[in-house]
Amino acid sequence: MTPITELIHHPYQAPDGFAAPQIGIHKASTVIFPNVAAMRQRDWKHKTGYTYGLHGTPTSFVLEERIAALEGGKQCVLVPSGLAAIICTDLALLAAGDELLLPHNVYGARLGFTQEELQRFGIVTKFYDAMDAGDLAAKLSPQTKLVWLEAPGSVTMEFPDLPALVRLCREKGVLTALDNTWGAGLAFCAFDLDGQGLGVDISIQALTKYPSGGGDVLMGSIVTRDEALHQTIKLSHMRLGYGVAANDCELVLRSLPSIDIRYKAADQSARQLAAWLATRPEVEAVLHPAMQGAPGHANWQNLCQKQPLAGMKYAPNAMNSVVIGQAHTGLSAGLFSIVLLEKYSQPQVDAFVDAMKLFKIGYSWGGHLSLAVPYDISSMRDPNISHWPYRGGLVRFSIGFESAEDLQADMEQALGKALR
Numbered sequence: 029m030t031p032i033t034e035l036i037h038h039p040y041q042a043p044d045g046f047a048a049p050q051i052g053i054h055k056a057s058t059v060i061f062p063n064v065a066a067m068r069q070r071d072w073k074h075k076t077g078y079t080y081g082l083h084g085t086p087t088s089f090v091l092e093e094r095i096a097a098l099e100g101g102k103q104c105v106l107v108p109s110g111l112a113a114i115i116c117t118d119l120a121l122l123a124a125g126d127e128l129l130l131p132h133n134v135y136g137a138r139l140g141f142t143q144e145e146l147q148r149f150g151i152v153t154k155f156y157d158a159m160d161a162g163d164l165a166a167k168l169s170p171q172t173k174l175v176w177l178e179a180p181g182s183v184t185m186e187f188p189d190l191p192a193l194v195r196l197c198r199e200k201g202v203l204t205a206l207d208n209t210w211g212a213g214l215a216f217c218a219f220d221l222d223g224q225g226l227g228v229d230i231s232i233q234a235l236t237k238y239p240s241g242g243g244d245v246l247m248g249s250i251v252t253r254d255e256a257l258h259q260t261i262k263l264s265h266m267r268l269g270y271g272v273a274a275n276d277c278e279l280v281l282r283s284l285p286s287i288d289i290r291y292k293a294a295d296q297s298a299r300q301l302a303a304w305l306a307t308r309p310e311v312e313a314v315l316h317p318a319m320q321g322a323p324g325h326a327n328w329q330n331l332c333q334k335q336p337l338a339g340m341k342y343a344p345n346a347m348n349s350v351v352i353g354q355a356h357t358g359l360s361a362g363l364f365s366i367v368l369l370e371k372y373s374q375p376q377v378d379a380f381v382d383a384m385k386l387f388k389i390g391y392s393w394g395g396h397l398s399l400a401v402p403y404d405i406s407s408m409r410d411p412n413i414s415h416w417p418y419r420g421g422l423v424r425f426s427i428g429f430e431s432a433e434d435l436q437a438d439m440e441q442a443l444g445k446a447l448r
């Protein structure tokens with residue numbers, strides 16, 4: 029069975045005589061024990077029993093199992109946001125004196141924690157060039173405890189050579205954690221990057237994005253394949269007091285069976301719009317990993333078009349793909365950025381975003397509504413690792429489920445109005 033079918037047919041224990049398609053929503057802080065001996069015996073860490081709402085409910089356990097299965101992992105911990113998944117992983121694994129390595133184009137909202145809290149706790153953060161395995165090799169030191177990876181980079185969309193980066197860390201015995209929000213467990217398997225079982229140690233996701241898909245839930249997941257590593261993270265998670273609400277789990281469980289078709293629909297429209305934008309005279313560059321010439325395009329091809337997903341016997345480019353023209357091609361999400369020509373001022377770039385009517389202005393992505401945000405790249409990068417060849421303004425798009433024709437017309441009228 030393919031993972032997406034397994035996801036839909038994932039087993040759960042329905043109450044006797046009531047086998048509805050959706051699982052029950054169990055809400056609890058208190059869980060009542062039949063007697064003191066039972067209370068003393070219960071073990072929440074191995075999911076053999078329930079002790080307290082914070083440690084999990086039948087609802088959260090099922091969501092954890094489904095996210096782990098979707099990613100090709102074995103265990104999962106749920107946290108209240110994608111950012112919390114990153115922070116919880118850091119706190120579980122790092123100690124004073126350790127070094128943390130982050131890609132130069134890392135998800136920006138995690139930097140505050142790194143530069144304030146982690147620094148205060150005596151943990152040193154260094155940045156490596158995600159597009160240069162040699163740079164990572166040079167920066168791995170005996171103090172390096174954890175290397176974060178992201179594919180593609182947030183906002184700027186460069187796609188790294190993930191297998192090469194992970195291999196380097198493996199050789200040095202350094203733990204790897206991937207922010208897999210973009211791939212969502214669909215575009216590639218984080219735990220099998222080369223078809224031979226080379227994988228990251230930890231894969232986190234902002235379930236806020238595609239798994240929720242509604243723009244109305246905040247949640248994160250931390251997936252592993254190693255029981256001891258999972259227990260380390262799980263214990264930190266418990267001590268930190270991170271819990272997720274049953275109603276939020278319900279929303280993600282409701283959306284999850286359609287994640288594959290939603291992802292593909294957004295991908296298909298995004299590629300159509302990216303290809304059209306590449307023909308526009310106002311646009312200097314389209315940053316979309318599936319586009320010829322985009323930074324790291326060959327790495328995207330190797331990972332998302334050629335490698336089979338874990339446990340799949342068929343060729344991924346026949347099944348886990350969108351069809352563009354006549355060709356099946358791997359997956360690439362509904363997210364991309366453009367850089368406008370340098371001659372357009374920031375107020376003009378902003379006016380372009382303001383002039384779009386269907387594209388709403390707002391953070392996050394992966395929902396039904398198309399979104400656009402202008403970003404100031406100069407404030408987002410490690411100044412020592414830049415190779416940013418553009419000087420014009422950048423706009424990032426998240427493509428939703430409106431018709432691609434309507435979205436194109438909206439972009440076209442806004443370009444005409446704001447960038448004359």
Ligand SMILES: *Cc1c(COP(=O)(O)O)cnc(C)c1O
Pocket residue numbers: 108109110111112135182207209210234235236237246247248392
């Ligand atoms: C959105 C996002 C996060 C954080 O998710 P939240 O639920 O908003 O905290 C982390 N990483 C990436 C790549 C994201 O896009």
